[in-house]
Amino acid sequence: MYLIRSNFKLTAMKKLLFVLVLLGSLIIVRSQDKELRNEHPILGSMPGFTLYDFDKRDFGAYSFCDVNGDDYIVEGQITYYYYECDDSTDPKNILNRFEEIGDSLNANIYGDGKNQLYMVLQVDHRRMYVDLFAEDFYYTLNIIERGELKSEIKAEDLVKDLEQIGKSVLYFNFKRNECELTSDCKEIIEMIVKALKSIPTRGLSIDAYTDNIGRRDDNLEVSRRRAENLYNELVKLGIDPQRMVYNGYGEENPIADNNTVMGRAFNNRIELVKK
Structure with a gap:
């Protein structure tokens, strides 16, 4: 009788462990799915980095920097991203990654070459302003998007x-x-x-x-x-x-x-x- 009850407890514990593992997997998958949904569809993310913070405002004002280092206000949809990685990396690798993306989109790119990168680009009917700051284990992205329509009628x-x-x-x-x-x-x-x-x-x-x-x-x-x-x-x-x-x-x-x-x-x- 004792053996039967022990086996029953063991089987129940196995089932409980299985359910916990399954739930854990579902949470991880849902977390990864949410992270992918939040990633910017054009700029994406740096490989090896995880999205830890995300905020999106449908409309706001942002102090952006021009090529001369002067600040000016840009208005539009503002999205904030904060990414971290487990291992240290050279911030220039992050800057280079996004500079390549910017080049492929014919963006106007400038910055200090160390930690800061700015991009201004036109994608479809949107004007995008990108403010990237990178350190050895994290980077932040502030992306301001405003709708712009070009009249091409003859x-x-x-x-x-x-x-x-x-x-x-x-x-x-x-x-x-x-x-x-x-x-x-x-x-x-x-x-x-x-x-x-x-x-x-x-x-x-x-x-x-x-x-x-x-x-x-x-x-x-x-x-x-x-x-x-x-x-x-x-x-x-x-x-x-x-x-x-x-x-x-x-x-x-x-x-x-x-x-x-x-x-x-x-x-x-x-x-x-x-x-």
Whole structure:
């Protein structure tokens, strides 16, 4: 009787151990799966390092560094990563690894060559700012992403949109709360001028919109000034001011989800509307 009960206890203990081992394996797999889900889809991680801390903010402001060492503010989705390894390594190996990734993506890369690396790159419709700091057993990544859309429409297509659809949606990638048309806008402005000169009797309304970040009144004023600046630029390039009016609608009439980086990029737009 004693032997039977001992065997029963032994079998029960084996089953318990099996269950504990199985649960431990599942926890490890789930932990690894979560780490893979959190890894950045483009930059990934350094081999041999484990992700220990992760934080993601849908929108925020970050003090970034330019090539001259001066700080400036970048706004967008901010993701923070903290990686560690068990063994010591040369920080330059970490910098070199990410520099290779940056080179493959045609990034603008700079830093001190010892512990700090900065990258600015364009991936699809996103502008990415990468701040990497590396030591002998850990490194941190701060990645700021903002949606940017480039209008690649041709003059003849813009005319077709105006005549057939009644409007054309354009993107100038204004920085937050800024209204000035930069040199990057030269190509699209020249395209608009070419299109309007081909339909000299067509009236036009320049309607500007923003996303919903910030105060509603401020967004309304920013959109109005953006529309006015485009109006003035077109007049300067020979378009009759009597043909055009301009309006700022702020965050009204969103065409995408303001809770995402790309959604806000779509909502920061200027519509040329047929009159």
